[in-house]
Amino acid sequence: MATSQQIVIVGGCGHVGLPLGLVLASRSVGMVTLVDIDAAKIESVNRGRMPFMEAGAEELLRKVGGKTLKATSATNCIRTADVVITVVGTPVDEHLNPTVTHLYQNLDALLEQMADDSLLILRSTVYPGVTKLVYDRIRSRGRKIHLAFCPERIAEGKALEELVTLPQIVAAFEPEAQARARRLFLKITASTIDLAPLEAELAKLFTNSWRYLNFAISNQFYMLAESYGLDFDRIRDAVVQDYPRMRSFARAGFAAGPCLLKDTLQLAAFSGNHFFMGHAAMLINEGLPNFILTQMKSKELSQQCVAILGMAFKADSDDNRDSLSYKLKKLLQVEAREVLCSDPYVRDASLIPAEEAIRRADVVVIGAPHSVYRQLRMPPNKVLVDSWGLWRAPDQNSREQPILVGSHRL
Ligand SMILES: NC(=O)c1ccc[n+]([C@@H]2O[C@H](COP(=O)([O-])OP(=O)(O)OC[C@H]3O[C@@H](n4cnc5c(N)ncnc54)[C@H](O)[C@@H]3O)[C@@H](O)[C@H]2O)c1
Numbered sequence: 357m358a359t360s361q362q363i364v365i366v367g368g369c370g371h372v373g374l375p376l377g378l379v380l381a382s383r384s385v386g387m388v389t390l391v392d393i394d395a396a397k398i399e400s401v402n403r404g405r406m407p408f409m410e411a412g413a414e415e416l417l418r419k420v421g422g423k424t425l426k427a428t429s430a431t432n433c434i435r436t437a438d439v440v441i442t443v444v445g446t447p448v449d450e451h452l453n454p455t456v457t458h459l460y461q462n463l464d465a466l467l468e469q470m471a472d473d474s475l476l477i478l479r480s481t482v483y484p485g486v487t488k489l490v491y492d493r494i495r496s497r498g499r500k501i502h503l504a505f506c507p508e509r510i511a512e513g514k515a516l517e518e519l520v521t522l523p524q525i526v527a528a529f530e531p532e533a534q535a536r537a538r539r540l541f542l543k544i545t546a547s548t549i550d551l552a553p554l555e556a557e558l559a560k561l562f563t564n565s566w567r568y569l570n571f572a573i574s575n576q577f578y579m580l581a582e583s584y585g586l587d588f589d590r591i592r593d594a595v596v597q598d599y600p601r602m603r604s605f606a607r608a609g610f611a612a613g614p615c616l617l618k619d620t621l622q623l624a625a626f627s628g629n630h631f632f633m634g635h636a637a638m639l640i641n642e643g644l645p646n647f648i649l650t651q652m653k654s655k656e657l658s659q660q661c662v663a664i665l666g667m668a669f670k671a672d673s674d675d676n677r678d679s680l681s682y683k684l685k686k687l688l689q690v691e692a693r694e695v696l697c698s699d700p701y702v703r704d705a706s707l708i709p710a711e712e713a714i715r716r717a718d719v720v721v722i723g724a725p726h727s728v729y730r731q732l733r734m735p736p737n738k739v740l741v742d743s744w745g746l747w748r749a750p751d752q753n754s755r756e757q758p759i760l761v762g763s764h765r766l
Contacts, residue, residue: 361386361540364437366466367444369397369407369427371675372479372508375515376441378416381425383543388420390427391434401427409674409701412516434469439540441477442466443508447618454483454622463490472500475536479508481560481619484626487553491529504528504537505553507560512613513673523547527556561626564619565634570604571611572637578608578743579640579647589745609725609744610680611641613669617678645684648721648741649691655719655739657691663717664688665710665732666724667699671744673724674701681723692719700728714738722746 363380365373368390381388392398397407404421406414417425434440444462449455459480470476476494478487487505494501505527510518524541526548528534538548551559574592581588588608596602611617617638624631652662669679676682681697688695697706698713710732714720718739722729725744734740740747 360384361438362433362436363388363439363441363540364391364433365389366391366434366440366442366462367480368392369394369401370443370445371408371410371512371515372510373441373443374401374406375410375413375510375519376443376479376508377425378413378420379516379519379544381420381423382416384424385540385543386424386438388425389433389437390425391429391431392427393429395429398427398429409513409672410515411513416516431465431469434466435471437470437474439475439477439536440466440470441479441506443479445614446480446482447614448621452621454625456483456486459486463493467494467497467499467501470499470501473502475502475504475533475540477537477540478503478505481507481564481615481622482557483622484554484557484561487527487557488529491553502528502530502533502536504533505556506537506541507556509560509563512670512675520545523549525549525551525556525559527551527553529553558623561619561623564616565623565631565637568611568616568620568641569633569637571606571609571616572640574606574608575611575644576640579644582647582651592745607745608644610644610669610723612678612680613675614677617641642680642683644743645680645687648684648743649687652719652721652739652741653691657688657719658693660692660718661694661696661716662688662692662719662721663696663698663713664721664723665698665713665729666722666726667697667702667704667707668724668726671725672701672727674699674703676702676704679724684721684723697723699724700726 363386365377367373368377369392373390377388377390400407404418406417444459446459491503494503507525509522524545526534526537541548578588581591592605596605620634624634664681664685667676667679667681669675685695685697696708696713696717698710699707720738721741722744725746729746
């Protein structure tokens with residue numbers, strides 16, 4: 357394979373495609389074209405502006421944009437591409453079942469345009485067995501397109517760091533596809549791991565489900581401690597202190613976003629709905645907003661104004677996809693006199709500044725523990741619900757502290 361390649365990333369302006377495109381474009385692998393259907397994102401990328409937050413990405417975009425990287429909605433570049441990487445989304449449907457319809461439609465269009473002897477890399481998180489179905493689809497059409505599955509394992513916000521440090525799992529049915537995919541990823545990271553496609557599909561789903569289950573353990577312990585009027589963070593901190601075996605004991609807080617629940621449900625479907633721990637984790641994590649609401653009910657909510665700080669699905673992010681802060685907002689809109697929402701990063705016209713939300717609210721809930729919130733002043737007459745333990749009171753007897761609910765004493 358030539359060292360200067362034409363690489364096309366389909367879904368290239370998204371959270372997975374764009375960081376990968378930036379890193380590839382900065383490693384002299386050739387020309388990277390990001391194909392996307394979102395005109396606003398394409399325009400933003402071509403103007404050198406990131407369409408979403410990702411540490412270090414805008415700087416890199418300014419270096420490679422217009423040189424070795426460009427974004428477009430035109431798909432004719434696929435015809436001359438040596439490598440096509442597809443990263444379009446793979447959501448679950450309204451029945452919480454994995455859906456591959458969109459992925460297949462997208463793949464059919466790709467296969468029609470791709471040249472023989474080119475390499476197709478699936479990078480979306482897929483339902484187990486999808487790589488084999490795609491492989492069969494290619495062969496049944498008599499096409500000689502090489503196929504690999506190389507799952508993405510980055511966490512949003514750390515993509516540039518993790519793309520070049522995490523080992524890349526590479527899977528294919530044929531040695532040539534495996535070797536070509538491996539060579540490509542060795543341009544950006546130091547090591548790759550070979551697996552069979554089904555193993556690689558499960559490896560990705562195990563990764564996300566394990567994290568989701570892990571967060572559910574903390575959230576279950578949080579609810580347990582809190583329902584006895586105990587401070588979860590105080591207990592957790594004692595457990596992990598100088599005790600390496602408990603390093604993976606996470607803090608409590610909303611476990612949400614576009615991947616963890618969705619991928620746990622893909623594994624549940626694959627198990628024939630016998631993945632009991634996965635479903636239990638879903639009940640716990642999705643139930644945390646309801647638990648917080650129940651905690652707050654002791655405060656006569658119908659007369660209270662409640663502010664939610666942080667509408668993103670996680671800290672220091674502008675991504676509000678499937679954020680549980682919005683679920684909490686809906687629940688509160690039924691129970692509270694007024695609900696105010698704030699987030700410094702999320703684009704949502706209904707949001708107001710944090711200072712105003714705190715000033716007007718009786719009760720303040722931390723939805724996402726953005727680091728900047730540590731600087732906020734919380735007046736002592738406010739009730740604070742902080743399941744994340746963001747504002748752990750240094751001295752809980754101090755009269756300067758607000759009244760604390762959730763991971764702190766009432
Ligand atoms: N977000 C993460 O942190 C993460 C991490 C690992 C894996 N994944 C997986 O990667 C995949 C993509 O996730 P994402 O977060 O990047 O989604 P995203 O929505 O941010 O990006 C998908 C992009 O694809 C574009 N798109 C949709 N249909 C298209 C089409 N037909 N042609 C061209 N472009 C099209 C969208 O406009 C969007 O820009 C999912 O399978 C997800 O599970 C995500």
